[in-house]
Amino acid sequence: MSHQNTLSNTKFSVLDLVPVPQGSHHKTAMNNSLDLARHAEKYGYxxxxxxxHHNMESLVSSATVVLLGYIAQGTTKIRVGSGGVMLPNHAPLIVAEQFGTLAILYPNRIDLGLGRAPGTDQLTAQALRRGKQESVQDFPNDINELQQYFLEENENERVRAIPGEGLEVPIYLLGSSTFSAQLxxxxxxxxxxxxxxAPGQLFSALDIYTEGFKPSKxxxxxxxxACVNxxxxxxxxxxxxxxxxxxQFAMGIVTNLRRPLPPPIDSMEGIWTPEQEAMIKNMMYFTFIGSKATIEKELSKFIKTTQVKEIITVSHIFDHRERIKSYKILSEVFNS
Structure with missing residues (x-):
């Protein structure tokens, strides 16, 4: 199969962390997110x-559901969703009501992606969860409860999600380990x-998922x-x-200095140590950087190796126009 066939048979999507470029404002970051969504819609994503994410100067996606409403309102057909809502931070009933509301307002366009990480540091996680300790079964149990609220048959229960009940909001599980793959x-x-x-367990997680898959409604x-840069x-x-x-953004994660997204520089030499470079390049292993031809070749190889049906792309690019251009070039790769 040619590069074109491999790429044109794969769906492409966008993950936005709503980054704040250095010297910019929170409102600008949110406006940029909507503008990117409008371009992604036009380009066929x-x-x-x-x-x-919470408690990060560099990202303003903490009130995720509010942003999803803003983006869905400003677009017309692209699917809009969470990638993801960190379920341990929220009561399943609240999530069902919020996404039920979005699904009523924007029918057949809303996705509910769920993760189990806190999306922040431990101290902030405690503030979000009010001291609740999570056990290994909480995440599966919370998903069961959430799915129950979306069922039409839940109308006879004493606790109901209104709106939400009877709505088929598709649920996606997100993960960086084999736990969520199995689930x-x-x-x-x-x-x-x-x-x-988190590239480490990609192949084992995908194997566990595809081999153990049980059909559902x-x-x-x-x-x-798979999400890639x-x-x-x-x-x-x-x-x-x-x-x-x-x-430089990844340096902030490694050194725990999470500042706004910095502008590009000519070279990282002298900025990172050899150890930091190795750590960051390992963490960012599935990062595709280059011209249209380079991206086409490398992404095609990745899709053939992983057999994923959809690529979700995240692009940490300082200049908003350059970020839009990057997504345009990528769209030319999968639309050609």
């Missing part, structure tokens, strides 16, 4: 997801692996997805320069 397989749900920052056969530009050299913003 399948869905636009926003991830839940997604058991429950017959689509599964998205966070290979954009929502899904007949496995639907594996993509930075596309006119030339490989320009893309490599733009990628230094991503590397």
């Amino acid at each position: 399948e869905r636009f997801w926003v991830s839940e 997604a397989a058991q429950k017959g749900l689509p599964y998205a692996f966070a290979s954009h920052f 929502q899904l007949e056969s496995p639907y594996p997805m 993509v930075i596309a530009a006119d030339t490989d050299e320009e893309a490599q320069r733009l990628a230094t913003s991503l590397y």
Whole structure:
């Protein structure tokens, strides 16, 4: 199969962490997110997801559901959803009501992606969860409870999600380990692996998911997805320069200094130590940087190796126009 066939048979989507570029404002970051969603819709992307993060100067996606409403209101047909809502931070009933409300307002366009990480540091997680200690069974149990609220048959129960009840809001499980892969397989749900920052268990998680998959009402056969970093530009050299913003952002994660997204620089030499470089490049292993031809070749190889049905792309690019351009180049890759 040619590169074109492989890519045109795969769906492409966007994950936005709503980054704040250095020297910019929170409102600008949110406006940029909506503008990116509008361009993604025009370029033929399948869905636009926003991830839940808390207590980070660099990201303003903490009130995820509010942002999803803002993005859905400003677009017309692209699917909009969470990538994901961190379920341990929320009561399942609240999530069912919120996404039920979105599904009423924007029918057949809302996705509910669920994760079990806190999306923040431990102290902030405690503030979010009011001291509740999570056990290993809480996440599966919370998903069961959430699914129950969406069922029409729940109308006879004493606790109901209104709106939410009887609405078929598709649920996706997100993960960076084999735990969620196993759970997604058991429950017959689509599964998205966070290979954009946690590449280590990608292949074992996908194997566990596809081999153990049990069909469900929502899904007949496995639907594996992978999230990757993509930075596309006119030339490989320009893309490599733009990628230094991503590397500096990753430095903040490694050193625990989470500042706004910095502008690109000519070289990372002298910025990171050899150990930090190795750690960051390992963490960002599935990052595709380059011209249209380079991206096409590398992504095609990745899809053939993983057999994923959908690629979710995240692009940490400082200049909003360059970020839009990167997504345009990528759309040319999968639309050609």
